[in-house]
Amino acid sequence: MILDHLDVPIVLAPMAGGPSTPELTAAVAEAGGFGQLAAGYLSAADTAARITATRAATAEPFGVNLFVPGPATPAADLADYLAELGADHELGDARFDTDDWDAKLDLLVADPVAAVSFTFGCPSAAEIARLHAVGSEVWVTVTAPGEARVAVDAGADVLIAQGAEAGGHRASFVDRPADDATDPLGLLALLQLLAAAADRPLVATGGIATGAGIAAALAAGAAAAQLGTVFLRCPEAGTNPVHRTAITADTPTMLTRAFTGRRARGLRNRFLLEHTATAPAGYPEIHYATAPLRAAARAAGNADEVNLWAGQTHALAPEAPAGDLVRTLAAETKTALEKALSRRIQCC
Numbered sequence: 001m002i003l004d005h006l007d008v009p010i011v012l013a014p015m016a017g018g019p020s021t022p023e024l025t026a027a028v029a030e031a032g033g034f035g036q037l038a039a040g041y042l043s044a045a046d047t048a049a050r051i052t053a054t055r056a057a058t059a060e061p062f063g064v065n066l067f068v069p070g071p072a073t074p075a076a077d078l079a080d081y082l083a084e085l086g087a088d089h090e091l092g093d094a095r096f097d098t099d100d101w102d103a104k105l106d107l108l109v110a111d112p113v114a115a116v117s118f119t120f121g122c123p124s125a126a127e128i129a130r131l132h133a134v135g136s137e138v139w140v141t142v143t144a145p146g147e148a149r150v151a152v153d154a155g156a157d158v159l160i161a162q163g164a165e166a167g168g169h170r171a172s173f174v175d176r177p178a179d180d181a182t183d184p185l186g187l188l189a190l191l192q193l194l195a196a197a198a199d200r201p202l203v204a205t206g207g208i209a210t211g212a213g214i215a216a217a218l219a220a221g222a223a224a225a226q227l228g229t230v231f232l233r234c235p236e237a238g239t240n241p242v243h244r245t246a247i248t249a250d251t252p253t254m255l256t257r258a259f260t261g262r263r264a265r266g267l268r269n270r271f272l273l274e275h276t277a278t279a280p281a282g283y284p285e286i287h288y289a290t291a292p293l294r295a296a297a298r299a300a301g302n303a304d305e306v307n308l309w310a311g312q313t314h315a316l317a318p319e320a321p322a323g324d325l326v327r328t329l330a331a332e333t334k335t336a337l338e339k340a341l342s343r344r345i346q347c348c
């Protein structure tokens, strides 16, 4: 098991859409953590090129992350929202695709990496068996005990427990506005529920930005912590300048489907406030429809129309090389655990 051999219990979250780079993955791996490469939004050919670049930068093992495709959304369910956005924005084609799923799975079977992780759903037992046959571990991201049971039944080796605090898209197997009436589980609650529901190692993710946060996740039973937002300001990250600057402010975050048609946590801005109430579930169609307006806003430095994905502790993200950050977090974790152990617990 990869998690049994890490020098530090820190996993780099895959961050598609720019931040994830071979350099960032390699830097975390070289510092003793587990680096992951995001392959979401990439073709199989581009994924292969990034795997090659990562191998050139480190001999350490690393993982690759894929988006599990869901069903297409009927055009009628998107029409009102597209008309609302189209009134004052240039939109792209609201198309459906599977994010090159079959070709990327074939690539990872032909040219295996240490672990393949998944979000937005669970691969089939047959797909997981193909990855096991070539020696890869399979990590599935879950947000609730029911999803954990599905992943375990399909053959997942590790569960990534994503709490509500997490930046970026929710990993939920199904994204339904009808479920919004129920609060998503916070990380500490989720870890305790998963420890009882599923006999698999847990990787905790969501809102962890310090060694104290990592220590808390370990104490709650996780084998490691997966951190995303805290790496966004590292020089090795491909974070765009608007995003890089925005996360330094103390702006609150919110869950929204406004940018992509799938629930995600980002910094509150004008676009999100104006459109969250009306945005339907419709991923990836809405993602493609808003792509031109987001690109234009990034180019213009207009933070009000960019999807500024960030977890709840984004203001703690330092500007530091990723290797230094991993080493600092590891030292802080040790101190936090020692401090916790020194608390008086009087019992029989």
Ligand SMILES: Cc1cc2nc3c(=O)[nH]c(=O)nc-3n(C[C@H](O)[C@H](O)[C@H](O)COP(=O)(O)O)c2cc1C
Residues within 6 Å of the ligand: 013, 014, 015, 016, 017, 019, 038, 039, 040, 065, 118, 119, 141, 162, 165, 166, 167, 168, 169, 205, 206, 207, 208, 226, 227, 228, 229, 230, 309, 310, 311, 312, 313
């Ligand atoms: C900018 C950004 C992009 C993300 N992209 C992905 C992704 O491609 N695949 C994935 O499984 N998770 C993705 N996530 C979610 C992370 O895996 C993780 O759940 C989250 O970063 C944890 O919360 P934190 O950001 O507070 O550390 C992304 C998160 C962010 C902030």
